[in-house]
Amino acid sequence: MKLAYDGVSARIQQGLWWVVLLVAMALVAPVQAKAPVRAPATTKTVLVMGDSLSAGYGIDVRQGWVSLLDQRLKSTNARWAVVNASVSGETTAGGLSRLPAALARAKPGVVVIELGANDGLRGLPVRDMQANLDRMVKLSKASGAKVLVIGTRMPPNLGRAYTEGFANAYATVARTNGVTLLPFFLEPIMLDRAAFQRDNLHPTAAVQPRLLDHVWRPLAPMLR
Structure with missing residues (x-):
């Protein structure tokens, strides 16, 4: 497993507003995602499967990090294009259900998975989230794509056992499947x-x- 970073600063435990942030993410209702558009045959594709943080919630979608990634690639590496299949309020179960069709359409060389926060905030068992992420990674690898798993963190008020288990789920999925992990978006x-x-x-x-x-730090080496 390739870790983009070895750990997350303990300072993220500070601030009660972090709890409010995560709870609100769970309240963003899922919306119908547009079918990913297949990139031209002359390019390789980065497929992003995420939630509101990658869907550009509350801002012009052209200003979101995924669109900025597309712009960067167009200016530095014309061989790559980006398909954003992120949905606000998405869970890992929802992402898993949409992934086969997204893979078929986009035929990606790299899949970025940024999901899980809404699972935790709905109180879903960590084992279910981990199983969904594991299946998404396996399906992506089976299609021939490299995979970047982007993790998140749960607030400490959910209890040490849950928060540590939640974080470890991302690490376990990345390690057992031999893919790249960014621990905390x-x-x-x-x-x-x-x-x-x-x-x-x-x-x-x-x-x-x-x-x-x-x-970009963990993703760039995957585009070579």
Whole structure:
């Protein structure tokens, strides 16, 4: 397993507003995702399967980190294009149900999986989330794609056993399948309230480049 980072700063445990952030993410109702558009045959595709953090909730979708990734690739590596199949409010079960069709359409060279927060906030068993993520990774690898798993963290008020089990689920899936792991997507901005929209829930457009840079570190070697 290739770890993008060895750990997450203990400072993320600070601030009661973090609990509010995560709870609100679970309240963002899933919306119908548009069918991913197959990239031209001359390009390779990065398929992103995520929730509201990757769907650009509350901002112009063109300002979201996934769109910025597409722009970066077009300017630096014309061989790659991005298909964003993220859905606000998505769970790992929902992502798993949509993945086969997304793989068939996009035929990706890389699959980025950014899911799980809504599972935790709905109180779903960690073993179920882990099983869904594991199946998504296996399906992606079977299609011939490399995989980047992007993790999240649960607030400490859910209890140490749950929060540690939740984090370990991502590590276990990545390790057993031999894929790349980014442990915590929001790590670069978690303690910066100005990095979030007026509702203090979702990242602003201004910090999307920081989130892209955070993902770019483990993702870039996969595009070579």
